Amino acid sequence: MENADRTQHVDVLIIGAGLSGIGAASKLSRELPGKSYAVLERRPRMGGTWDLFRYPGVRSDSDMFTLGYRFKPWRGEKALADGASILDYVRETAAEHDVDRHVRYDRRVVAADWDSDAARWTVTAEVTHEDVGGGSITERETWTCSFLWACSGYYDYDRGYLPELPGLDRFGGRVVHPQHWPAGLEYAGKRVVVIGSGATAVTLVPAMALPSAEEGGAAHVTMLQRSPTYVLPVPGTDKIGLALKRVLPEKASYRVTRWKNVAQATLLFQASQRWPGPVRRMIRRLNARMLPEGYPVDVHFKPTYGPWDQRMCLVPDGDLFRAISAGRASVATGTIETFDETGVRLTDGTHLEADVVVTATGLNLLAFGGMELSVDGKPVELAETMAYKAMMLSGIPNFAYTIGYTNASWTLKADLVAEYVCRLLAHLDAHGLRSAVPERDPSIAEEPFMDFEAGYVLRSIDRLPKQGSVEPWKLRQNYVHDVRTIRRGAIDDGVLAFR
16 A cells, blocks of 8 residues: 555546446546546445345345446346345456556545645545554545545445334344344344335345245244335346347347336336326235235235335345245234334234344435535535536536436446546546536525435435436436436536636
């Protein structure tokens, strides 16, 4: 590692070596090979989410033909791939584009200040080292860059969300949060209660409810939810995609399958927004078909909100429903009254016996990894900024961030952001410009950053930037629309100011 007391400079500094950061670096190295860059990663390994989460069954909740990068075909057969396979894909991408040698690990970016006169960011990172005694020490390291690109997602990687759970300290068994899954946790033959109903919970339940303890399965797994979520069974493999692989060149088959899946996801979302009743009934029919006759579908799988008002959970080949039908798993819907020594009691009097409790209760949002932004020494209040094309912020020069869609694959948006940033950097070079900043029109009405009712969004919405009522400040959550406006739209659009 270079000396921590010496400032290091690069043209582009990328924060985060997860799916977004590796994709950004790969695109930058392909499109602008003359640009110097570095990737600062706070963890000791690349992979981001796919390296952090180690709970049983961890997998994607978007199909891999859209979660994969546009420039690198997904070669696996699973439509919803397991976490280890996705991690291998990310690492393989980094190796293919020589990104590995540009990543600096164990560096947590804590502050970044833009100097308008120098047209340069000064970035402060905390670097963690092991000391001779086996402990760790933290030093500060300074970087400067012409362009700062935040690819750290929007989750707090240190702490998951844990609501108030009355009496939890009385429980005599093991309590774990999926974000911090302990290595070697023994649950074979034990009674497990998974609290939650989102993507993590519907993944954990069938993964832990294997047919027998000899195979590592729990004695029984109960998914305890306060209210139901839409759960949509989907094929575990993309048969059309696999068929296209046999008759088309790899890149062509990948492109066709990718667009097919984009179209399917877009149509489902649009139909959910326009005709929620028929979509709700369709999902119910699919659920009922996979559950035992007489199962109380409306008690456990009928949400109070409309389809896609929150993110919909996908289960490959209906594995959650198959585990329930086999009697290895069950769903309890109700409110917790209190925990006791042997489990949890609900307000309706039901008592759920448990040896292990998994709090799949969600995540916390943390914009830009908690980095403090400032411009010419003045701190930036994120809630006072407005998002430009959902990837830059008003009043902050030469800064971009990558946040994916809530209604489609994260990587679809990440790819578009990467393409745009490369086009923007090329535009600056071609015209002898040093900086670009979105200039906000004060007449444009403010709207919440995300029009999304998920708990993790609602808990943090007041601390996030705003979006505007009109484009390019309006967040469309529509990939086809963004292909036109982000991939093909003019860089000099009258909103970006260049200096």
